[in-house]
Amino acid sequence: MDDQLAVDAVDVVKAFGSIRAVDEITIKVAPGEVYGVLGPNGAGKTTFLRMLLGLIRPDSGTVRVFGRTWAHDGIATLDGVAGFIESPAFYPYLTGRQNLEGLGLLDGGARSGRLDEILEVVDLAGRADDRVRGYSYGMRQRLGVAASLIREPRLLVLDEPANGLDPAGIRDMRALVKRLADSGLTVLLSSHHMDEVEEICDNVTIMRRGEVAFHGAIAELRAQAPDPGYALATTDDARALAVAGRLPAVTATRAPDSGLTVTGPEDAVSSYVADLVRDGIRLRAFTPTRTPLEQLFFMLTDTGVRNEEVA
Numbered sequence: 001m002d003d004q005l006a007v008d009a010v011d012v013v014k015a016f017g018s019i020r021a022v023d024e025i026t027i028k029v030a031p032g033e034v035y036g037v038l039g040p041n042g043a044g045k046t047t048f049l050r051m052l053l054g055l056i057r058p059d060s061g062t063v064r065v066f067g068r069t070w071a072h073d074g075i076a077t078l079d080g081v082a083g084f085i086e087s088p089a090f091y092p093y094l095t096g097r098q099n100l101e102g103l104g105l106l107d108g109g110a111r112s113g114r115l116d117e118i119l120e121v122v123d124l125a126g127r128a129d130d131r132v133r134g135y136s137y138g139m140r141q142r143l144g145v146a147a148s149l150i151r152e153p154r155l156l157v158l159d160e161p162a163n164g165l166d167p168a169g170i171r172d173m174r175a176l177v178k179r180l181a182d183s184g185l186t187v188l189l190s191s192h193h194m195d196e197v198e199e200i201c202d203n204v205t206i207m208r209r210g211e212v213a214f215h216g217a218i219a220e221l222r223a224q225a226p227d228p229g230y231a232l233a234t235t236d237d238a239r240a241l242a243v244a245g246r247l248p249a250v251t252a253t254r255a256p257d258s259g260l261t262v263t264g265p266e267d268a269v270s271s272y273v274a275d276l277v278r279d280g281i282r283l284r285a286f287t288p289t290r291t292p293l294e295q296l297f298f299m300l301t302d303t304g305v306r307n308e309e310v311a
């Protein structure tokens with residue numbers, strides 16, 4: 001049964017000196033799913049992905065990819081696996097297509113028409129004959145995905161593919177991963193931003209200092225998320241606090257600098273705002289702080305929980 005899994009990593013440990021970068025991690029990825037490995041800087045995501053790509057070996061535990069292990073199958077473990085760690089490197093003075101042709105030759109030559117298909121999928125067909133020197137960072141990242149696709153993998157491993165991209169670049173990368181998943185490819189990607197993965201991943205593992213802080217479906221994670229939080233500034237914050245005191249579902253506290261931090265279910269917060277307006281208190285600012293999922297992510301990974309009262 002487990003041979004059917006794209007990734008079946010069990011109790012994997014990897015230490016660098018005294019640092020247990022990956023500490024008994026178990027991750028199982030079914031074929032065809034998009035799986036997210038999330039965590040703040042230094043959580044161990046890249047170390048785990050490097051083990052999947054065969055760049056380093058685990059100290060203990062087993063990493064099976066489509067049923068194969070390094071101990072038993074050696075280099076064949078990587079059949080059907082492709083991806084990149086950090087940013088891919090290309091020859092800037094060659095075009096995107098020439099770079100892919102060169103990489104294709106290293107792999108024994110891509111089949112005829114394959115490069116055109118790939119360039120279409122990564123949305124670079126119109127720029128394929130421009131030099132990479134003129135590509136945006138987002139285009140280079142997509143060319144990196146294109147390079148991985150030459151080998152016609154069944155599993156694509158991407159380390160923080162949206163890192164360093166602007167919002168449009170993030171949107172394009174997300175759309176690309178969705179297209180690849182729709183074509184049946186299994187994708188395992190890492191990220192340190194909840195909002196990058198929540199729309200595209202079926203399941204996630206959230207890592208904290210090498211260990212699993214959460215493991216399961218995004219829907220399950222949503223169910224555990226706290227109420228949303230808002231930054232509020234009014235013409236009379238003292239009275240606004242008093243109004244909140246009358247509403248059991250809403251919590252308002254003074255923010256460290258100025259204004260108030262308000263948390264509560266969306267409906268209750270809407271009623272609170274209506275009460276403020278009715279009492280003649282005007283709003284100067286009312287902005288969401290973090291989405292509930294982001295808030296949960298920060299709580300699970302102990303990284304800078306700003307709104308303690310949400311916990």
Ligand SMILES: Nc1ncnc2c1ncn2[C@@H]1O[C@H](COP(=O)(O)OP(=O)(O)OP(=O)(O)O)[C@@H](O)[C@H]1O
Nearest residue numbers: 016019021039040041042043044045046047048192
């Ligand atoms: N080759 C190495 N030698 C020594 N320590 C390492 C090595 N690779 C990783 N580490 C350490 O292992 C821990 C996990 O690092 P890793 O790069 O896997 O985290 P990450 O979650 O990918 O973080 P980031 O988002 O910053 O890439 C860190 O403390 C890191 O300093």
